[in-house]
Structure formats: C-alpha cells, structure tokens
Amino acid sequence: MRSASLMQFSPAGGCGCKIGPGQLSQVLSTFLATAPIGSRQEESSADPLIVGLAERDDAAVYAISEDLAIILTVDFFTPIDDDARRWGAVTAANALSDVYAMGGTPVLAANLVEWPDETLPAELLTEVLRGADSIVRNAGARMVGGHTLRGAVPKFGMAVVGFVRPDEVLRISAAAPGDRLILTKPLGTGVISTALKNGLAPDFARAASFSSMVDLNDRASRVAVQLGIRAATDVTGFGLLGHLHEVCEASRVSAVLTVSDLPVLPGLDELVKLGMVPGGALRNWEHYSGAVRGRVLTDEERAVISDPQTSGGLLLAAAEDRVGMVLSALTEQGVAGQVIGSLTHGSDATIELR
Numbered sequence: 001m002r003s004a005s006l007m008q009f010s011p012a013g014g015c016g017c018k019i020g021p022g023q024l025s026q027v028l029s030t031f032l033a034t035a036p037i038g039s040r041q042e043e044s045s046a047d048p049l050i051v052g053l054a055e056r057d058d059a060a061v062y063a064i065s066e067d068l069a070i071i072l073t074v075d076f077f078t079p080i081d082d083d084a085r086r087w088g089a090v091t092a093a094n095a096l097s098d099v100y101a102m103g104g105t106p107v108l109a110a111n112l113v114e115w116p117d118e119t120l121p122a123e124l125l126t127e128v129l130r131g132a133d134s135i136v137r138n139a140g141a142r143m144v145g146g147h148t149l150r151g152a153v154p155k156f157g158m159a160v161v162g163f164v165r166p167d168e169v170l171r172i173s174a175a176a177p178g179d180r181l182i183l184t185k186p187l188g189t190g191v192i193s194t195a196l197k198n199g200l201a202p203d204f205a206r207a208a209s210f211s212s213m214v215d216l217n218d219r220a221s222r223v224a225v226q227l228g229i230r231a232a233t234d235v236t237g238f239g240l241l242g243h244l245h246e247v248c249e250a251s252r253v254s255a256v257l258t259v260s261d262l263p264v265l266p267g268l269d270e271l272v273k274l275g276m277v278p279g280g281a282l283r284n285w286e287h288y289s290g291a292v293r294g295r296v297l298t299d300e301e302r303a304v305i306s307d308p309q310t311s312g313g314l315l316l317a318a319a320e321d322r323v324g325m326v327l328s329a330l331t332e333q334g335v336a337g338q339v340i341g342s343l344t345h346g347s348d349a350t351i352e353l354r
Contacts, residue, residue, distance in 0.1 A: 006079040007197045058101040069166045073098035076112045076157015084124045088131025090213045094311035095158035100221035101234040104164030109136045111146030114155040173250035175231035175317035181341040184220040185313025188265035195276040205267035213311040219333035220314045235312035239284040241305045254346030263338045272300045280308035294353040
C-alpha cells in the first residue's frame with residue numbers, strides 16, 4: 001500500500017534521521033569513559049559480556065555457555081518510502097544487519113512502533129508489519145510481538161536477538177595493519193532517499209536503492225565467519241567514513257581508501273548536483289573530516305563517502321592472503337564484494353584518500 005503522506009512525516013529518510021555522531025559521542029561520553037575501547041578483549045574471560053557499550057560495536061554480545069552467545073540490538077527510524085510495505089521491509093533488514101555484522105544468526109525480532117492513529121489508517125501499519133515479517137521470515141527468524149505508542153510522527157523498528165559462537169564474533173576492534181577493506185553493497189541510499197522525499201528520485205534509482213536495502217547481509221556474514229575474518233561492521237547512519245573511522249579507532253590502525261573504487265548506486269552524481277545531499281551526510285563529514293588526509297574530494301565524492309546508509313553492506317577487514325578467497329566466496333553467494341582500500345600502521349586513526 002502506497003500513501004503520499006508517509007514521507008511527509010519523515011524529517012530524514014531511514015538512518016539519516018539518527019542523532020549526529022558529535023552529539024551522540026557527547027551524550028555517551030560519561031558511559032564510554034568507564035572502559036577504554038577494546039578493553040574487554042583483555043579482561044578476564046569470566047566476564048560473560050563479550051561486547052558491550054564500551055566497545056561501541058554494532059550490537060551487544062553476551063556469552064551463555066562456552067559454545068553459545070546471544071546478540072542483542074535495536075534499530076528504528078521514520079519512513080523511508082511512501083510504500084508502507086517497503087518501509088517495513090527495509091527497516092527489518094536494517095535491524096537484522098547488526099546481528100550479521102557481529103557474525104551471528106538472528107532468531108527473534110520484536111516490533112517497536114509509534115503511530116499517529118488519528119492521521120494515518122491502521123491498514124498502513126498492517127502493511128508495514130507485513131513487509132517486516134516477510135524479511136524476518138526470509139532470514140529464518142520469527143517476529144514475536146513488540147510495543148506500540150501513539151505519536152505525531154510514524155516510527156518503526158525492531159529489537160533483534162541472535163545467536164553466535166563466542167569464538168566467531170566479528171568485532172570492529174579486531175582489524176590489523178595490512179588487512180584489505182572489502183565493501184559488500186554500493187553506497188548512496190541516503191542521497192536517493194532525500195531525492196525520493198523531494199519527488200526527484202527517478203524510478204530506476206528508487207528501485208536499485210530498495211533492492212540493495214532489502215538484500216540481507218547474511219551471506220556476506222557467513223563468508224566472513226567461514227573464512228576466518230574477525231573484523232567487520234555494517235555501514236549505516238554514520239556513512240562509510242564514520243564507520244571506517246570507528247574500525248580504525250577501535251583497532252588502533254589507520255586506513256587508505258581508493259575513492260574511485262567505491263561502488264555507488266545509479267544516478268548519484270546527478271542527484272547530488274541537484275542538491276539532494278542529506279543533512280546526515282553533512283553532519284558526518286563535519287565530525288569525521290578531521291581524520292581525512294590526501295586528495296581533495298569533489299562534492300559528489302564527499303557526499304558518497306559520508307552518505308548515511310540505511311541497511312548498507314558489511315565492511316570487512318580481510319588479511320591479504322585471504323582476499324581472493326573472500327571475493328570468490330562472495331561472488332558464489334551472489335554478493336558483489338569490492339576491495340576499496342587497506343589498513344595501515346598508525347594509531348591516530350587517519351584515513352588517507354587516494
């Protein structure tokens with residue numbers, strides 16, 4: 001069901017409506033100060049909390065036995081499409097992605113809903129949930145209820161529980177100098193979402209963006225675990241630049257990024273020229289650009305590298321001798337992995353652009 005009203009409720013599409021990285025760091029500074037980044041890897045194995053708030057990773061991981069840990073994550077946002085079922089599907093794929101980014105398998109998903117029941121019909125919410133349920137089922141998980149509130153702006157999301165072996169957890173703090181960076185989805189969903197909100201997104205761009213966003217990261221995650229990769233994250237609201245910087249900080253490395261190798265969705269250049277750059281991209285660039293070195297970017301390149309992604313791909317850090325195997329395995333699984341750079345020595349977490 002499509003309604004011209006849904007996107008009008010949305011101040012920014014998908015993960016573009018997140019609080020900016022600068023404000024978020026300020027809010028969380030008190031809690032993050034209690035433990036240095038990556039410290040849990042050095043703590044006693046008696047602590048069942050494998051990954052928590054201090055690590056600033058994609059989800060929490062809690063061991064319940066030597067062979068099994070649970071993953072807990074939550075994600076929600078305002079409408080990303082006027083089609084209610086599409087919005088639900090994208091939201092579910094985005095929420096599940098954090099589990100895949102930790103190397104796990106989702107098992108349960110609970111809905112989070114805020115709905116303006118006096119201005120939007122209940123039938124639209126039903127369509128949102130149908131879209132989400134189709135993705136959850138495709139992931140082999142189950143939707144198990146949730147919580148609803150009345151509110152002025154429609155919001156939908158999910159709290160997701162997954163399982164993972166403690167020795168197979170993917171972390172942002174496990175990357176090493178010499179690792180090659182592999183991205184598994186093209187960039188640009190934030191730009192296209194902004195264009196869609198303004199009625200300027202061509203049908204081919206909308207279709208490509210939707211197809212990318214509902215494509216689960218399950219296969220890329222399985223490849224990473226099976227081939228012994230230990231460092232990964234998913235690229236979402238802080239853009240490629242922000243999430244790569246988080247990997248560099250947590251792993252105490254720096255990075256080299258080849259801008260011309262970045263995969264992008266079709267139609268991006270023209271939409272950026274039309275001014276369809278989301279506010280989240282501007283906030284991301286403002287916060288992370290201090291770490292950037294090297295070449296000066298064009299407006300289009302800067303928009304792409306900082307564009308807030310919704311249900312973006314996995315960013316994998318693979319040892320040089322495993323890159324070929326990883327790319328081949330991804331291709332066999334129908335995933336278009338692209339090498340976009342490498343990690344280098346340097347604890348200052350700089351990102352050199354070439």
